[in-house]
Amino acid sequence: GQQLNQSPQSMFIQEGEDVSMNCTSSSIFNTWLWYKQEPGEGPVLLIALYKAGELTSNGRLTAQFGITRKDSFLNISASIPSDVGIYFCAGHPSGNTGKLIFGQGTTLQVKP
Amino acid sequence: DSGVTQTPKHLITATGQRVTLRCSPRSGDLSVYWYQQSLDQGLQFLIQYYNGEERAKGNILERFSAQQFPDLHSELNLSSLELGDSALYFCASSVWTGATDTQYFGPGTRLTVL
Numbered sequence: 001g002q003q004l005n006q007s008p009q010s011m012f013i014q015e016g017e018d019v020s021m022n023c024t025s026s027s028i029f030n031t032w033l034w035y036k037q038e039p040g041e042g043p044v045l046l047i048a049l050y051k052a053g054e055l056t057s058n059g060r061l062t063a064q065f066g067i068t069r070k071d072s073f074l075n076i077s078a079s080i081p082s083d084v085g086i087y088f089c090a091g092h093p094s095g096n097t098g099k100l101i102f103g104q105g106t107t108l109q110v111k112p
Numbered sequence: 113d114s115g116v117t118q119t120p121k122h123l124i125t126a127t128g129q130r131v132t133l134r135c136s137p138r139s140g141d142l143s144v145y146w147y148q149q150s151l152d153q154g155l156q157f158l159i160q161y162y163n164g165e166e167r168a169k170g171n172i173l174e175r176f177s178a179q180q181f182p183d184l185h186s187e188l189n190l191s192s193l194e195l196g197d198s199a200l201y202f203c204a205s206s207v208w209t210g211a212t213d214t215q216y217f218g219p220g221t222r223l224t225v226l
Contacts, residue, residue, distance in 0.1 A: 033214065042114065042202050042217035043155070088155065097168035098145055098206065098213050102155040 006089050006103030013079055014111050021106040022073040023089035031092040032065050032072040033100070038085045046087075047074070079110050115139065116205050116218035124224045130191040133221045137184055137205030143167065144186040145206075145215060146178055150199040161186055162208050193225045 006023045013019060023032070031050055035043035047058050049065035049072060056063055063074045072089055089103040115138035125131055137144050146158040157170035161180035172178075175193075180186045190197060200222050204215040 031213070035217070040220075040222075042116075042219045044114070045214065045216060048214045090155075092213065098143055098160045098162075098208060098215065099157045099168050099170060100145070100147075100204075100215060101157070104154050 004089055004091060004101055004103040006106055008106060009104065010107040010109070012109045012111065015079060015081060017079055019076040019079055019083075019108060020073060021087060021089075022071060023091075023103045024071040025091065025101075026070070028069045028094050029091035029101075030069075030094055032063070033090045034061075034063050034072070034074045035088045035090060036085045037088060037105075043088060076108075079108075081110050081112050084108060084110050114216040114218060116203060116216055118201075118203050118218040118221050120221060121219065122222050122224075124226065125193060126226055127193055127195060129193050129225075130189065131193065131223065133188040133190070133201055133203075133223075135186045135188070135203030135205075135218060137186070137203075138216055141205035141207055141216075142184065143206045143208035143213070144180055144184070145204040146172075146186070146188050147202045147204065147217075148199050149202060149220075155202070158188070167208075190223070195225050198223055198225045 034046045037043045047063040054065040060077045086105045090100045117136045119134045143162045145160045149155045158172040160168040178188045200220045202220045204217045206213045206215045
């Protein structure tokens with residue numbers, strides 16, 4: 001079935017460093033979404049991307065919808081301790097349903 | 113706060129039992145989605161309802177069923193529970209605009225089957 005390959009699986013970085021993570025798929029996706037999940041909470045939407053090539057920022061976060069519609073990346077600049085959490089990419093595969101496919105997640109730890 | 117509410121927050125039950133999870137979508141959202149999150153499977157789509165009608169189905173077991181009521185809240189019913197059903201169950205909602213839809217997630221229900 002359709003799946004998203006998200007990498008890296010985990011990151012341990014120093015406060016102030018920039019972070020980059022990405023998602024790839026073997027099939028085309030219509031939408032790419034990036035979520036952050038903290039322990040015991042539901043995923044929180046960070047950025048939504050709707051068009052191939054689209055580049056969108058939300059504060060220190062920047063994400064892009066790949067031109068081939070098969071990949072997306074998320075960058076976090078100048079990381080801070082509260083960036084700690086699990087980041088998920090998700091996308092709507094082609095077809096007119098609300099089904100979201102999720103990547104496996106990237107666990108981010110930030111050392112003060 | 114996403115505006116999506118789920119109850120209960122935690123649920124502990126025994127194998128073979130049946131439970132009902134409840135979700136209230138954000139004000140104005142017509143579509144509700146259910147997802148299961150387990151350690152080995154990640155976040156998996158179960159089912160989507162739109163304005164009371166089933167819209168899409170994922171890998172939902174036959175022991176599981178859902179419905180969306182006229183006031184748009186939704187319930188996920190899990191029966192003949194097994195140990196492997198222990199997981200976080202999330203509800204999400206959206207306006208539903210087709211392929212560019214954006215889903216907002218509730219805080220989840222943690223189900224533990226003993």
